[in-house]
Amino acid sequence: MAGKSRATNQKTEQAGGQPADGATNGTRLTGSEIIWATLDGEGVSVVFGYPGGAILPAYDALRKFPIRHVLVRHEQGAAHMADGYARASGKVGVAVATSGPGATNLVTGIATAMLDSVPMVCITGQVSSKVLGTDAFQEVDITGITLPVTKHNYVVTRAEDVAPVIREAFLVAKSGRPGPVLVDITKDAQQASAEFDFAAAAPKPHRPHPMLKTESASILQAAELIRSAKKPVILAGHGVLQSGAYAQVRTLAERMRIPVASTLLGLGGFPASHPLSLGMMGMHGEAWVNEAIQKADLLIACGMRFDDRVTGTLATYAPNAKKIHIEVDPAEINKNVKVDVALIGDLKEALEALLPHLAPRDAKGESAWVKEIEASKGECAVRDISNLPDSGHLYAAHVMHDLWRATEGKAIVVTDVGQHQMWEAQYYKHDEPRTLITSGGLGTMGFALPAAIGAKIACPDKEVWVIAGDGGFQMTAAELSTAAQEELDLNIAVVNNGYLGMVRQWQEFFYEKNYQSTPLLSPDFVKLAEAHGIRGKAVKTRAEVLSAVAEARGHQGPFLINFLVEKEDSVYPMIPAGSALHEMIRRPEKNPLVETARD
Amino acid sequence: MLHTFVALVEDKPGVLTRVASLFRRLNINIVSLTVGHSEKVGVSRMTIVCDASPTAGHRIAASLYKLENVLQVDDVGQLSHVARELALIKVAATPKTRSMVFELVEVFRARIVDLAPESMMIEITGVESKIEGLIQVLNENGDRILEISRTGRMVMRRGQHTSRVLEAMRVPGLETPDELKAEEVGSASDVLMAEEAGLRD
Numbered sequence: 001m002a003g004k005s006r007a008t009n010q011k012t013e014q015a016g017g018q019p020a021d022g023a024t025n026g027t028r029l030t031g032s033e034i035i036w037a038t039l040d041g042e043g044v045s046v047v048f049g050y051p052g053g054a055i056l057p058a059y060d061a062l063r064k065f066p067i068r069h070v071l072v073r074h075e076q077g078a079a080h081m082a083d084g085y086a087r088a089s090g091k092v093g094v095a096v097a098t099s100g101p102g103a104t105n106l107v108t109g110i111a112t113a114m115l116d117s118v119p120m121v122c123i124t125g126q127v128s129s130k131v132l133g134t135d136a137f138q139e140v141d142i143t144g145i146t147l148p149v150t151k152h153n154y155v156v157t158r159a160e161d162v163a164p165v166i167r168e169a170f171l172v173a174k175s176g177r178p179g180p181v182l183v184d185i186t187k188d189a190q191q192a193s194a195e196f197d198f199a200a201a202a203p204k205p206h207r208p209h210p211m212l213k214t215e216s217a218s219i220l221q222a223a224e225l226i227r228s229a230k231k232p233v234i235l236a237g238h239g240v241l242q243s244g245a246y247a248q249v250r251t252l253a254e255r256m257r258i259p260v261a262s263t264l265l266g267l268g269g270f271p272a273s274h275p276l277s278l279g280m281m282g283m284h285g286e287a288w289v290n291e292a293i294q295k296a297d298l299l300i301a302c303g304m305r306f307d308d309r310v311t312g313t314l315a316t317y318a319p320n321a322k323k324i325h326i327e328v329d330p331a332e333i334n335k336n337v338k339v340d341v342a343l344i345g346d347l348k349e350a351l352e353a354l355l356p357h358l359a360p361r362d363a364k365g366e367s368a369w370v371k372e373i374e375a376s377k378g379e380c381a382v383r384d385i386s387n388l389p390d391s392g393h394l395y396a397a398h399v400m401h402d403l404w405r406a407t408e409g410k411a412i413v414v415t416d417v418g419q420h421q422m423w424e425a426q427y428y429k430h431d432e433p434r435t436l437i438t439s440g441g442l443g444t445m446g447f448a449l450p451a452a453i454g455a456k457i458a459c460p461d462k463e464v465w466v467i468a469g470d471g472g473f474q475m476t477a478a479e480l481s482t483a484a485q486e487e488l489d490l491n492i493a494v495v496n497n498g499y500l501g502m503v504r505q506w507q508e509f510f511y512e513k514n515y516q517s518t519p520l521l522s523p524d525f526v527k528l529a530e531a532h533g534i535r536g537k538a539v540k541t542r543a544e545v546l547s548a549v550a551e552a553r554g555h556q557g558p559f560l561i562n563f564l565v566e567k568e569d570s571v572y573p574m575i576p577a578g579s580a581l582h583e584m585i586r587r588p589e590k591n592p593l594v595e596t597a598r599d
Numbered sequence: 600m601l602h603t604f605v606a607l608v609e610d611k612p613g614v615l616t617r618v619a620s621l622f623r624r625l626n627i628n629i630v631s632l633t634v635g636h637s638e639k640v641g642v643s644r645m646t647i648v649c650d651a652s653p654t655a656g657h658r659i660a661a662s663l664y665k666l667e668n669v670l671q672v673d674d675v676g677q678l679s680h681v682a683r684e685l686a687l688i689k690v691a692a693t694p695k696t697r698s699m700v701f702e703l704v705e706v707f708r709a710r711i712v713d714l715a716p717e718s719m720m721i722e723i724t725g726v727e728s729k730i731e732g733l734i735q736v737l738n739e740n741g742d743r744i745l746e747i748s749r750t751g752r753m754v755m756r757r758g759q760h761t762s763r764v765l766e767a768m769r770v771p772g773l774e775t776p777d778e779l780k781a782e783e784v785g786s787a788s789d790v791l792m793a794e795e796a797g798l799r800d
């Protein structure tokens with residue numbers, strides 16, 4: 001998407017006192033105009049923002065450019081929307097805010113994108129350069145504040161710097177390990193004029209990115225480890241999506257008959273319905289996945305960073321396995337898990353260099369390992385509650401399972417943070433990349449609704465579902481109004497258990513059921529939706545789930561379903577923090593709430 | 600263990616904060632940090648000495664290189680290099696006690712750069728141990744030290760060597776670029792040994 005140096009806007013009126021035609025290349029424009037012209041040149045068609053004094057000159061110039069502005073209800077929403085837009089499309093998302101409180105409201109959204117390496121550019125207005133550092137009205141040191149949660153940030157005080165800086169920001173945001181970049185532009189830089197030449201403002205490469213030497217010894221070493229492994233497992237992470245290495249991962253798995261476990265953010269990178277797919281690893285992964293990792297003699301980590309939710313206690317992690325780490329960010333190598341071979345570079349390129357060294361594995365050796373894992377699934381699969389007949393109770397797992405069936409696994413699902421997020425990951429089977437959007441690293445409650453708005457705008461032809469808890473939904477519920485104003489065909493499932501469920505679960509397991517501050521009163525979400533002119537429906541039994549889902553899908557425009565689910569249900573299996581991967585709390589055989597096959 | 604990094608960085612406002620902030624985030628104490636112009640216009644050179652676990656070197660170097668303003672990183676580590684520090688030391692000395700200080704300064708190849716009725720100022724360059732040696736002897740002699748200002752370590756690798764960016768990507772125990780290996784082997788020198796051992800300038 002980069003580097004499209006087309007003339008930016010045919011409709012440009014009197015821009016900076018210059019004739020409108022052919023517009024913006026090599027003409028004199030105001031800094032404000034340059035902001036939009038540069039964004040347009042970078043291929044941006046939509047931004048998510050909220051105006052205010054210090055960014056007003058830019059807003060004033062916006063009407064001259066073919067860029068859609070989505071007015072959010074809180075700047076945190078703008079950042080999450082840009083984030084959701086980026087995750088759904090693979091392009092850079094853009095958020096705009098004013099100085100001071102507008103800028104600080106972005107911070108949670110920026111940190112969310114940082115922790116999950118999402119490419120995003122945030123543009124903030126800033127007080128005039130003459131009064132910088134004087135505690136001027138609505139002045140805040142936003143580059144200082146966001147320094148640790150951005151990949152990089154910039155202050156722009158001159159109109160002539162606007163285009164080069166924004167262009168560099170896009171390059172930084174999407175290159176190497178992606179991440180959010182903030183550009184803080186003073187009001188006087190927006191008001192002053194400068195020559196605008198999109199092509200001339202192209203960033204000059206000032207330092208090389210770490211690159212893979214495709215002929216290197218490490219490739220051969222990795223190939224040798226793979227060839228000789230008896231019990232290999234591929235760990236597929238977010239990097240599979242970011243690198244677009246779906247075909248390569250699949251080829252590796254199929255050619256060498258290697259089962260694939262995914263991280264939460266890697267789900268969809270390898271089809272869940274593929275016979276070699278194990279599902280999600282880690283804290284709430286199924287037992288057979290984590291057991292396979294513990295028993296493995298080789299782990300091939302593809303674009304994943306061995307997060308603590310994934311490894312459990314490091315001392316006992318995959319003790320018998322050699323480890324190959326394919327990673328674009330050298331700082332991740334040996335950070336958590338000591339590896340035997342590191343391939344530093346883009347995953348797709350690395351796998352393409354590796355695959356020619358791998359001849360297909362003979363069928364015999366393979367089947368023993370795959371069969372061993374398959375055998376260990378047996379019991380868990382029987383106890384999978386989504387397969388059980390309707391007992392009159394409504395479990396969140398049922399909701400996820402039925403949603404998956406109804407949408408044939410093809411919807412983009414945007415989840416919030418908590419129990420419902422884990423149930424979604426367990427029961428909604430993602431076959432396509434970029435169909436699960438969730439905040440993994442920061443675990444930001446309130447993410448789902450705004451991120452889904454961004455995703456829907458990125459992919460208007462895709463069915464998009466929000467799955468949020470009653471707690472997290474209330475953190476950014478104001479964005480219902482944005483969805484209504486933008487007339488988005490968005491489906492919203494609130495999984496309403498009357499608790500901050502994930503915290504309640506920890507209190508149940510580790511704090512003697514002391515449910516301190518986790519029961520939660522909520523508004524009637526259906527009425528709340530209606531107050532926004534959004535249709536809604538409450539669902540109390542499993543029998544109603546499919547029909548409500550069908551109604552939502554059939555309805556043009558936003559639709560909210562309030563699923564009133566079991567209140568004290570828990571997510572199983574679970575690795576308690578600080579335990580080893582194989583020390584899981586398994587699904588209880590007898591539990592007053594969760595039926596099992598033996599009941 | 601002390602690690603020494605050389606970073607070439609863009610000479611722009613805020614770059615020092617980014618570097619310092621990285622160490623703060625990693626909860627690593629910076630022992631010394633010197634910044635000044637390099638041989639390239641618009642590029643500053645930092646020598647950063649920090650105290651971190653023996654295995655932390657690679658991660659610190661790679662994290663430094665993640666900062667957009669950092670153009671090159673070199674983990675000097677065990678590679679053969681010259682390290683220097685400059686110190687100014689002011690000691691209380693009257694005309695009667697001066698001669699003792701003069702003698703010490705001579706032995707340490709230091710210089711007197713200011714002389715006042717009640718004090719004198721010593722300038723000394725060398726490796727840290729040499730400077731610390733002088734300070735210790737001054738203390739043992741009972742010369743009252745009034746002020747010390749030290750620059751912190753700055754280092755430069757020995758021999759013909761154009762530091763390559765990809766060295767920041769080097770993972771210990773894994774692949775070592777061939778050109779690097781050659782350098783490491785070739786440049787150990789007796790001068791260095793003498794340097795580390797003692798008083799030679």
Ligand SMILES: Cc1cc2nc3c(=O)[nH]c(=O)nc-3n(C[C@H](O)[C@H](O)[C@H](O)COP(=O)(O)OP(=O)(O)OC[C@H]3O[C@@H](n4cnc5c(N)ncnc54)[C@H](O)[C@@H]3O)c2cc1C
Pocket residue numbers: 115116117176177178236237238239240242243262263264265266280281282283284285302303304305306307309310326327328329332345346347348417418421422439440441442443444502
């Ligand atoms: C309540 C809760 C529970 C959770 N439970 C689990 C759980 O049970 N299991 C689980 O897996 N997660 C779980 N998570 C998520 C977890 O916290 C991490 O966010 C997740 O494991 C990170 O996945 P990742 O390493 O694939 O993605 P990221 O954190 O995004 O890391 C991606 C890695 O890929 C690299 N990369 C990027 N692009 C490329 C490229 N082009 N080429 C090569 N490499 C590239 C990046 O440098 C980075 O190191 C949970 C989160 C929450 C909030």
Ligand SMILES: Cc1ncc(C[n+]2csc(CCOP(=O)(O)OP(=O)(O)O)c2C)c(N)n1
Pocket residue numbers: 416417418419420421442443444445446468469470471472473495497499500501502503
């Ligand atoms: C902004 C924020 N604050 C606090 C938390 C800690 N937290 C994690 S899960 C959770 C409970 C979420 O409750 P709810 O949204 O109702 O979802 P449920 O777990 O019940 O499905 C909390 C409070 C968080 N992740 N994010």
Ligand SMILES: [Mg+2]
Pocket residue numbers: 418469470471495496497498499500501
């Ligand atoms: Mg809840």
